[in-house]
Amino acid sequence: MGVADNIKKIREIFDVTQRELADIAGVTENAVSKWENGYAEPRMGAVEKIAACYGLKKRHIIEDGGMDMIDPLTKRPKQEISYPPGAIIPSPPRKAYAPLLGRVHAGDAKMPEILEDNISLPYEVWDRHREGYFLEVEGNCMSRVYPEGSFIFVDRRMEPKNGSIAVVSIDGDDYVMRRLYRGANTMILSPDSWDDSYEDIVITGDDGRIVKFEGVVVWFQAGKEME
Numbered sequence: 001m002g003v004a005d006n007i008k009k010i011r012e013i014f015d016v017t018q019r020e021l022a023d024i025a026g027v028t029e030n031a032v033s034k035w036e037n038g039y040a041e042p043r044m045g046a047v048e049k050i051a052a053c054y055g056l057k058k059r060h061i062i063e064d065g066g067m068d069m070i071d072p073l074t075k076r077p078k079q080e081i082s083y084p085p086g087a088i089i090p091s092p093p094r095k096a097y098a099p100l101l102g103r104v105h106a107g108d109a110k111m112p113e114i115l116e117d118n119i120s121l122p123y124e125v126w127d128r129h130r131e132g133y134f135l136e137v138e139g140n141c142m143s144r145v146y147p148e149g150s151f152i153f154v155d156r157r158m159e160p161k162n163g164s165i166a167v168v169s170i171d172g173d174d175y176v177m178r179r180l181y182r183g184a185n186t187m188i189l190s191p192d193s194w195d196d197s198y199e200d201i202v203i204t205g206d207d208g209r210i211v212k213f214e215g216v217v218v219w220f221q222a223g224k225e226m227e
Contacts, residue, residue: 009067096126104135129155141191149223154215
């Protein structure tokens with residue numbers, strides 16, 4: 001593996017574009033393209049900037065097989081990694097993407113704000129819930145499990161069980177995320193919050209209200225990890 005392959009491996013491991021790597025190295029995007037295609041090699045100043053940014057040694061960039069010494073999971077030199085006896089080493093994660101459809105209020109029921117974006121998640125999660133979608137959490141009524149600003153991944157095909165955290169629409173307009181409990185004639189949408197001012201939403205068969213399940217929360221991504 002020469003310089004060209006090392007540069008490609010850096011972009012793969014650290015998930016950066018040619019433009020982003022060019023900004024780090026202080027060169028043009030075209031220069032990075034030439035490095036990767038073997039038409040040119042980075043000057044030492046660019047090598048030093050890249051190495052400093054990612055905690056690498058210059059040899060990891062300029063020597064044959066340099067990036068083979070970097071563990072793709074920890075992004076550290078392999079010889080520096082020490083695992084405890086019996087540890088099961090995870091495979092490097094694959095990414096998938098699901099649509100961010102809006103914001104759901106973790107508080108009083110309200111109409112969700114519609115968004116158009118995509119959020120990354122582990123491939124294995126997406127593969128089990130391929131029709132899933134993301135919602136961004138507003139409010140704190142579920143703060144014990146899903147803090148405000150986090151992204152919840154919702155499987156619309158799953159039927160909620162007692163105790164499941166579900167997204168429901170009420171009367172066709174208002175959406176809310178709560179922990180759901182059902183009896184013979186009663187549905188309780190219960191908060192799970194550090195703030196004890198939130199109360200249960202109790203709906204009985206005599207209320208004449210229409211409740212539609214929009215899915216069960218199966219995974220979440222903390223908002224600050226997306227920055």
